[in-house]
Amino acid sequence: MVQFSVRFTLFLVLGYHVGSLAQPPAPTASSLDDTLQLNEVVVRGYASNRRLLETGASIGLLTRRDLNQRYGTPTLIPALNTLPGVRADERSPGSYRLAIRGSAIRSPFGVRNVKAYWNELPLTDAGGNTPLNALDVRSLGRIEVIKGPAGSLYGAGTGGTLLFSGLAVPAGKTNVELSALGGSYGLYGNGIAVQTGQQNSAITLSYNHLQSDGYRNHSALVRDNLTLAGSFNVSDKRTISVLGLYSDLHYQTPGGLTEAQYRADPRASRPATRTLPGSADQRAGIYQKYGYLGVSHEYRWSDRIQNTTVLYGSTTDFANPFITNYQKSADQGLGGRTVTQFRLPSGPLPTTFTVGAELLRTFTVIRNFGNRAGTPDTIQTDEELVARQTSLFAQAETELPARFRLTMGLSRNDVRYGFTRFPTRAAGALPAELLTRNFTPVWLPRVALLRTFGQTLSAFASISTGYSAPTRDEVRPSAGGFNTTLNPERGTSYEVGIRGSALQSRLRFDVAAYQFGLRETIVRRSNAAGAEFFVNAGRTDQRGLEAQASYDLVAPTGFSGASNAVVSLLRIWQNATLTDYRFRSYQQGTADLSNNRIPGVAPVTLVSGLDLELKAGVYAHLTYQFLNPFPLNDANTAQSDPTRLLQATLGFRKPIGRHWTLDGYVSGDNLLNQTYSLGYDLNAVGNRFYNGSPTRNALAGIRVSWLW
Template identity: 35%
Template sequence: MKKRTILLVLKVLISAAAFSQEGADTARLLEEVTVRTFGQYRKLSEAGVPVRIIDVNNGDLYNRSSLVNSFNTIAGVRMEERSPGSYRINIRGSSLRSPFGVRNVKVYWNDIPVTDPGGNTYFNQFAWNNFSSLEVFKGPASSLYGAGTGGLVLINNLDQWQPGISVDYITGSYNLQNIFASARFGKDENKNQFTYAHNQSDGFRDQSAMRRDNFSWLSQLKLSDKHELSATVLFTDMQYQTPGALTLAEYNTDPLAARPAAGGFPGAEQARATIYQKNILAGFTSKYQISSSLRNATTLYGAFSQIKNPTIRNYERRNEPSYGGRTTFTWKNAQWAINGGAEFQQGYFNTQVARSRNGNPDTLQTNDDINYQNLSVFLQGDWSMEGKWFIQAGLSLNRTNVTFSRLSSYPVVQQSRSYKNELAPRISIMRKVGARLSFFGTVSRGFSPPTVAELLPSTGVISTDLEAEEGWNYEMTARYLLLQNKLRIEATAFYFRLNNALVQRRDAAGADFFVNAGDVKQKGIESHVDYTFQPLHSKLISYITINADYTYNHFRYGSFIKGTDNFSGRQVPSVPKGTFAAMTDLRLKSGFFINVNFYASSSIFLNDANTATAQSYQLLGSRIGWKAPGRKKIGYSIHTGVDNLLDQQYSLGNDINAAAGRYYNVAAGRNFYAGVSFQLNTKQ
């Protein structure tokens, strides 16, 4: 059945070469995309690091509620959704540490660190119109970006700026209501952009409704030929219900039900299990050309997050103010580039946990002040020779300090931990063979101290005895460009040995806690193919794009013994052995478009003992519509689409190592959506 399904999908993908997506009026060829990761600022075909880019052209294929489907088209990357609004990102196994949220992946938005000083990233605060492109780098990036062994995501928002306004409205199954509005004004010397987004859904499970309102303002001012200043503000107010994980029997009987009452604990609906979340992020960046070869970029920012979370076992409230900055000096000539600087972050967090009574706080249990501080000092050198060799070597020195003060116990006792100075080197060598073939070899060391959520998990037990995880990564990439860079073939093989790996556990009440495993041996192969075709003399077809990604993972515990349990040699949970993603996207000159996408995942182990499994699944989706062709000032379009066309029942965002077998969170079944959009371009 699975083979027949895959063959059918491949046939659909190939035969769909008569339509296209909504996006730019012309396809963006590979050499036009600029890579910024590790200070490259090079065209993708010339970049000295393997990186994948999601932009508004290749990411706008779904209902814009989230980036789950777009991230999952990238080999080695897996974004999961436990319920609407609750996401986590797995880059080469990094979700091993993430029962919820995004950890062990460093995220920046317009040069501002989104990952807070405590190591957590509220990725769900972003809406679709908060980005124009995202760069995804897989593996340790500690030599330039500090803590994190999973990877790096750079979010940019002014890449394709032009004055005008745009409004989009999307509705669909489960009472989906999405509104996106943007206003852009000014000139190239003074760009301004305001965005607003509203996302709402009743959810596909009981107790899974969500609502998010998002506002952003960006301003970029060119003060002189040498000096540019930009300011950014992002505010998000959201709430989303959390239905809780089910046992296999409950999942098979009624997968759409919320967690029922059991073991003296109320069910998710009775407890009104919900996350109420507010985030504000504000900062400015100064870029100054000191001389013809020396420039400086400095970012200062402040952030505040407030979380209220009634659950079946308690009521948690977190206030998390933080601030920080990053400065980088760059010296360049024809062959050399040297980057040096530092990043500092400071957080003053407070976490209060009370008993929960029907979704309201009751008796206070714990009250903790948390002081979390990290500092990274880095230096990187790039050398290129005759366009054939590119060598990049970097080194960072990192320091992390954390102090807990439990105010709910008298006398107040402080628990502190200073993680040792971590050296994180990285060297990458690229060799170009002719104009089409490139080879990359990379050796890097990554590290990641426990986050605040791991040091103070929902059990309420402070765990300063946890060690930072660290390890060496080795990888080789081959990239081949054909047909005037319209066809790209890329393959990467990697080996990463991670020591003191942080592994999630859950107790009978569903509270999470963490332990250090001995080591994890991560081996894998990631492959990617994309092709863009623009027939020069066709009166029918504007362009055709086809992408395909395949991932093979061989992740195993090395030495991992906890008490009487020996998990040595077992497969690491939460990581599928293989995934495959394919997409075809074509557009007619008449304005009609269609895209077809397919994703398949192998089965996934859900516990360290490898005794529980989430079954394999295959997802098929499509989107069709029409965009008014040939209009430069006023544009409008309509579209409709379907996700999970095969109506597969599968679990996404599983609870790993859960007690009582509560692993399963069902994903949405077959669902439909439709939308309209309007754009006004005021550029003269």
């Protein structure tokens, strides 16, 4: 693997130098989406608002083409899986799990150890959970993925950070789009989006529906999403924005299978045993209603000073009938974030200072009942949990001589929990008692140094510290109780990277190598009933190489030399992720698991693609993913199957007259008809690791838009 890494890196670097010998001036800006030109695309990560080429960090970018055109199925999962270092799972429709550089080893379900924002509005609550399945990909226009610890600006977390943006609103226009789709296993969806852009405002309102019977027994899904995003320029210096989200989601959870059960019938749900009923018998599933309202205020004192302050409130109504119990909970979240930037562009060392603070609070009521075939029975526990997170941060970005740019950041992070269990019976009950878990506040520094070489090449090196306190669902796991001994993760990441373009920007590449040493790594355990709890696993070493390269066989419209009369885009691309993640000093009972591979992280992940767009309106996308086997438990006694997944989309998009646009498409998934699992249950009790994913399937859809 090391030899492959070195050869791949040398290939990309040499490819740049060979192409740059006779390189003409950089191409002009293209009307196509910004992923086409590494030299021009601007990213928001680390508050830089600079070209990606000038940003000293590993940042992956997904645009609307990646999110809403490349794949027919309207979920975030396949698009996220095209990015090096990112792995998204869907164990059953609607059950998302996200790993950025292996951060999901502590997540049996849901998204933890990752921070998420929508234009500075925090989406991750104080308990460390991110409601990724409450977002609809059809309402998103762009995602930036910061890979690795970003605590110097975004607070606690060792995995990474997601920055979401909504759909772009046409200036001075109103657009209405209607969409519908249908496919295999009862898949059906529809949606409507209304956008209006006036001189001082931009508003988007969208509603999307999705439902499916599911590939496996007991894996149906129904989801409705409503999204409101508005921006209002109330004066030359003041902008007010609003974000409203509502999601009503229900999906059934079929449960994990043993290897023998999976090989015999991958579509089966978890069967009953001598002591426990099956998933279908207990009507296991998730019922989740999520509401979010956020307001952002941006004030520009001058060209050099501006402030953005946001406030939000959220509510979640959650129910989870499980095989052994029935959990009902309600969350109320409040929070805010303020960021002020000072720009000093003149002088010998032009510098931008960023200072700010973030405060999050979540109050949760949790009650557990017996589960009588999907109906809550006798109450078992009655609990309240309060989570608080506070972060203070500062960053300086300085332009040094010789085209160097230095970024230095520092934050102070404080995480606190309060837990109360109330008596559930009158006779012999213990009185309610408040338990607390306050983690010692930590300082998280980050330093990055970048150098540009002309307009088409840059290299960077960074050192950053990561810190991740246990989340709400880890201090209060489904196995019950309040864990007062679980310690936060903390580590240091060292990273170097190079990115650039050549051959009139037809060839683009981005390569990063990192080493992350993590202490007190949090891992999942399960009891005999399948409920999870969490322990610290000592130290882990995480090494990786991430690379992406693309080449335009036909230069896109707008590039110099792009004169082809038929083809407007023909691109091939290759992304690669190589990892070596291992436990160090890890003792599990009497077994020494030191030097074992960390489960759930594939040593090699390759994603290849071809994109074609014709001037006549035809477009096609072909994507192939390969993951080699990886361990499914800490002991490394069980291995996954290799994943070979081929996906394709063929569509036709054409303006009709001056106001109408028609877009029709067909899409195929798992075209090689592989039996595979998109998400495994790691360290599962009874070796029930497997969750079968759909074999070969297809869908078709249509979008009609009216612009005036």
